[in-house]
Amino acid sequence: MKTYREENYLKAVYQLANHDKSKTVSPTDIANWLEVKPPTVLEKLAILVKKGYVTYNKFDGAKLTLTGKDIALNIVRRHRIWETYLYKELKFSWSEVHEIAEQLEHINSDKLIDRIYDVIGNPDFDPHGDPIPNKQGKLPKSDRRPLSQSIKGCKCVVLGVSEHSEVFLNYLTELKIGLNDKLIVEQINAYDDSLKLSTKTKEHILMSAKAAQQILVQCIKPNCACK
Amino acid sequence: MKTYREENYLKAVYQLANHDKSKTVSPTDIANWLEVKPPTVLEKLAILVKKGYVTYNKFDGAKLTLTGKDIALNIVRRHRIWETYLYKELKFSWSEVHEIAEQLEHINSDKLIDRIYDVIGNPDFDPHGDPIPNKQGKLPKSDRRPLSQSIKGCKCVVLGVSEHSEVFLNYLTELKIGLNDKLIVEQINAYDDSLKLSTKTKEHILMSAKAAQQILVQCIKPNCACK
DNA sequence: TAATAAAATTAGGTTAACCTAACTATTAAA
């Protein structure tokens, strides 16, 4: 029996592990992520360990087992399919879809997910550029890096964002920067690493390093000097 | 704070009260409906009374207050809108929609409901012919009676079903009887009240009184002798 | 390295939502 709470804990472990692959997933991390307190997490981890969905010890932190990863990836799949559906079919903006998908991802009907996935044309990526796992939990390949790693003169295309907050996404929308838009890095300020960008619709966009770190891009020129 | 459990209790009171208007809604009725035990219901009723959503005493049973009825009707509204959406937009059959809508009705997003209600064209009735309350909780008028009350020779149109089980709906589908289909009552068996019917696509359909009680119709001839 | 801060853990407690068993009040049958 997987309750929506259990689904959320497994998804949290998955997302924290992916967010920073070098770090272990600690009870405190999970607690902050889910907005509960560490003892609550410890308690739940013990149950998930018993059920065979995670392993846990202080040094390696929490790790998903194969079964646990399957479940987590299925929730991620549902989440991203719903986001895409809300965006494409129901005309929600990319800053609105996440919150509603947080609820919809727990609806238990494979047939419903299959149906809406068909309606949106079986895409590989969601409105934030995140890959949609297939039914077997395999993620489509995508080669992306933060815009902040660009060098001057780089031409690149926006393939995603690593932050999904409404305020950040609305900020990008204001700058008229969206998924698949092409960017040119005009200048990089050596003092604070802020960027001057231009797009097809807008020139001389000023952007902080903080924001540029959250935008995921790919170089357009095959032999671009960007790292 | 309305949890989905609370929503389900209020909806249960609403539906039981409407199912049989002459009877009071007893704790046992609610318990059977929600598949829990009577003490669980008593406990929850006490909370709902304190919150001002219902009144309860042994003699009048459970009754929704105005606030409680508002909440219940809103859940019913969401349920029926989702059923219609699943049916019309996502091509589910009328026997499949109820179960998924039982989950979807608890998704908390007015904007989402508004959006899908728009997509399906703001209809007044769901795929089972049930009226969709408007935002103020007002139900569109519909004048229907059980097919079992028909007299011989009556021509009527199917406007709904009072049972929503998959097995019953699939049975009707097999008989090729659906919403808005026209029926002619060819004969009524005086012994067991079973009917012989014909439709545009099928003749001499035999139907038990039990089934006929669950089909809601309206006479087509303005001065029909049916009661 | 000793002191301090932070993280992990344990202990003990609350609330919601369930349950069974036992008892009381109603209703229906004999």
Next chain:
DNA sequence: TTTAATAGTTAGGTTAACCTAATTTTATTA
């Protein structure tokens, strides 16, 4: 009208999911 069945209620208990406060580890840092 007594008896038996059913419905309502109370008492007491469980589990999941949360909490705070206290304690023990583990890291930092002075």
